[in-house]
Amino acid sequence: MEGEAAIQKRIEAGKAAVEAQIPFFQRLFGNVDSQWKADRSRVTEADLTISRETEARILAAFPEDQFFSEETQDQTGPESITSEFVWIIDPVDGTNNFALGMSMCAISLGLLRNGVPVYGFIYDASRQLIMRGGRGRGAFEGEAAMSPSIRTQSNELFVAFDGFSSDRLFNLLVALKGQGFKMRNVGSGTLHLAYTANGLMDGSFSNRVSVWDIAAAYAFCEAVGTEFHFFDESIFPMTEFWVKAPKVYYYAGTSHFCRTVESIWKAAGVFPVPSIAQT
Numbered sequence: 001m002e003g004e005a006a007i008q009k010r011i012e013a014g015k016a017a018v019e020a021q022i023p024f025f026q027r028l029f030g031n032v033d034s035q036w037k038a039d040r041s042r043v044t045e046a047d048l049t050i051s052r053e054t055e056a057r058i059l060a061a062f063p064e065d066q067f068f069s070e071e072t073q074d075q076t077g078p079e080s081i082t083s084e085f086v087w088i089i090d091p092v093d094g095t096n097n098f099a100l101g102m103s104m105c106a107i108s109l110g111l112l113r114n115g116v117p118v119y120g121f122i123y124d125a126s127r128q129l130i131m132r133g134g135r136g137r138g139a140f141e142g143e144a145a146m147s148p149s150i151r152t153q154s155n156e157l158f159v160a161f162d163g164f165s166s167d168r169l170f171n172l173l174v175a176l177k178g179q180g181f182k183m184r185n186v187g188s189g190t191l192h193l194a195y196t197a198n199g200l201m202d203g204s205f206s207n208r209v210s211v212w213d214i215a216a217a218y219a220f221c222e223a224v225g226t227e228f229h230f231f232d233e234s235i236f237p238m239t240e241f242w243v244k245a246p247k248v249y250y251y252a253g254t255s256h257f258c259r260t261v262e263s264i265w266k267a268a269g270v271f272p273v274p275s276i277a278q279t
Contacts, residue, residue: 010062010085010111011119015132017057018109018121021050025092029125030101044099047071050091050107058087068241070212078242086112088241090212094188098125104186106194110215115237120216122194131194131220139223141198148226149199152256154180159257160192161185162206168231168249168273169207175268176261193217196252197226203253203261210248211235221252228252231273 025046032044051069058067066083071091073079087109092098094105103126111119111134119134124141131146133139139146151157159181161173176183184201186192189209195201197220218236221228231249251261265271 006085007111007113007118010065011132011134011137013058013061014087014109014111014119014121015130017054018107018123018130020057021054021091021107022123025050025107025123025125029098029105032099034095034099041095043071044092044095046098047091047095051089054089054091054109055087066241068212070210070243073241073243075243078240078245080240081115081238084113086115086238086241088112088212088215090190093190093213094186097187102187104188104191106188106190108190108212108216110212110219112215112238115239117215117219117222117236120219122190122216122220124191124194126191131198131216133197133223134219135222137223139197139220146198146220146224148197148224148254149202149257150254151202154260156182157202157257157260158182158184158200159253159261160195160201160204162189162192162208169205171268171270172205172261172265172273175265175270179264189213190217193252194220197221197224201253203251203257205251205261207231207249208247209250210243210245211238211241214248214250226252227255227258229258232275 028046035043051071055067065085067087069089090108093108098105105125107123109121110117122131129142131141190213192204193214194217196204229251
């Protein structure tokens with residue numbers, strides 16, 4: 001297979017692979033035992049089973065591809081990316097929500113070509129639909145086309161953020177406090193960025209997501225023209241995968257959102273932020 005035909009075959013396979021896991025995901029939702037990893041994050045039977053079954057299905061169809069998962073990958077060191085096509089899954093993003101029966105959780109599967117996301121698939125449990133899309137191919141939720149927000153009034157802008165794990169993020173949050181934004185953390189980095197692409201959110205920023213959280217939704221942003229900015233160096237094109245890689249620090253949103261927050265952050269003296277190496 002060459003070029004577009006190869007991508008289209010994988011798009012069809014990726015959608016089918018995610019669809020195949022939805023009944024299992026729904027069956028264990030809110031009714032699954034948890035284990036706790038060394039980093040104190042939660043993992044469940046659903047994480048492990050969805051990861052392994054999706055990998056088996058994809059690699060049976062495309063044995064020349066590579067498949068990476070937070071849950072099943074060898075954690076002893078980075079693994080080089082050597083294939084043209086790479087799949088990255090987060091089998092349950094928002095695992096705490098999933099285990100507790102809170103609907104803001106998702107399955108996220110990203111397809112990369114030459115280290116860059118070209119298409120993504122996200123099962124949004126809160127709305128029980130599949131989101132999918134990539135640059136030049138449009139983006140859809142169910143059968144409806146995605147489009148970013150057109151809101152411009154500060155008191156109408158919805159902003160997603162992840163946690164307070166660094167002074168770098170905290171300073172950005174403080175600078176936005178009192179500016180009229182509606183600030184939300186729903187417990188799923190995947191949905192934060194996906195909702196930024198589909199217009200439910202006007203923007204999002206984080207310093208605690210990993211590539212498996214954003215690979216699929218990054219492709220949505222590329223499809224609809226949502227801006228995505230790394231505060232540090234871009235992780236794309238990827239040359240290796242490692243579950244212990246540094247967290248991704250980014251902001252994304254409509255051009256209005258991005259210019260607005262950049263102006264606020266500059267006035268507060270917290271933008272540009274120092275690189276990780278300087279903190």
